[in-house]
Amino acid sequence: DDVKYATYYNRDRDAINSALFEKRCRHIFTKHGHTHDSILIFSNQLQVRTGSKTYQPFKNCKLFWENCGEDDVETAMMEGRMDPVLKIYRKCRVMLSINMDVPNGIANGTQAEIINIKLKPGVTPQTIILSNDIPIAAVHATDVEKITLQHCNDRIQPNIFCVEPKEYHISAKIPKPQSLQNKRSHKIRVPMKATQLPIIINNATTGHKLQGSGVDNLFVHSWSKVQNWIYVILSRVTTR
Numbered sequence: 001d002d003v004k005y006a007t008y009y010n011r012d013r014d015a016i017n018s019a020l021f022e023k024r025c026r027h028i029f030t031k032h033g034h035t036h037d038s039i040l041i042f043s044n045q046l047q048v049r050t051g052s053k054t055y056q057p058f059k060n061c062k063l064f065w066e067n068c069g070e071d072d073v074e075t076a077m078m079e080g081r082m083d084p085v086l087k088i089y090r091k092c093r094v095m096l097s098i099n100m101d102v103p104n105g106i107a108n109g110t111q112a113e114i115i116n117i118k119l120k121p122g123v124t125p126q127t128i129i130l131s132n133d134i135p136i137a138a139v140h141a142t143d144v145e146k147i148t149l150q151h152c153n154d155r156i157q158p159n160i161f162c163v164e165p166k167e168y169h170i171s172a173k174i175p176k177p178q179s180l181q182n183k184r185s186h187k188i189r190v191p192m193k194a195t196q197l198p199i200i201i202n203n204a205t206t207g208h209k210l211q212g213s214g215v216d217n218l219f220v221h222s223w224s225k226v227q228n229w230i231y232v233i234l235s236r237v238t239t240r
Helices: 010-032 061-067 177-181 229-234
Strands: 003-007 038-042 044-049 055-057 073-075 085-089 093-096 111-119 126-130 134-140 144-151 160-163 166-175 187-196 199-201 204-206 217-220
Touching: 003 010, 010 038, 010 085, 010 126, 010 134, 010 204, 044 061, 061 166, 085 111, 085 199, 217 229
Parallel strands: 003 204, 003 217, 038 134
Antiparallel strands: 038 085, 044 055, 044 187, 073 166, 093 111, 093 199, 111 144, 126 134, 144 160, 166 187
16 A cells, blocks of 8 residues: 555556556555545636637547546646546545645645545536446546645645635647547647646656655566666655
């Protein structure tokens, strides 16, 4: 449970985090018959920028959610990373992707665990069926009132803080609908707006985000020969 995965590419980190979520859901469902502590949060209020630099609603949200991972989304400067579909659960390790209160340790790169997700009054989650018939609760980002987090670094006080949904200006790599029939989908960059929670799952992380933290156990997904990368990765492990 305390293994941290390290990788060089964000696309690999994104894929590992998604696979770990599904693996955990399958284990919990097999053991308990439910996945009550897990949830999918879909980014919403999607808008696409037109040639006249105005925005209009993006009508094919399913195309975005099903074919775009975190690595396919670039945000405007200083807005951090954004995941089109957050896959999280209680005690899930996440990383804050924006600067909120830097003097008090609530900044881009802050590592935390999820304590609670509070939905807005009257919101009833839908149910999404993952592979192997595993039911998962699902909501839109704007259905969430706040997420309560606890710092992984217990020296930071106060240790509890909250995040709320925010609007992002993004550039998303979206496949052309007709290319989905091909084995290799052709993706194009589309300027958009979207609302999502400013966190990303952090069971797997890149070397850049691993700096400044220590881990007990590390699984290196793939090695990079970039200068000092191997040293940075191995030096994060607290014991030989």
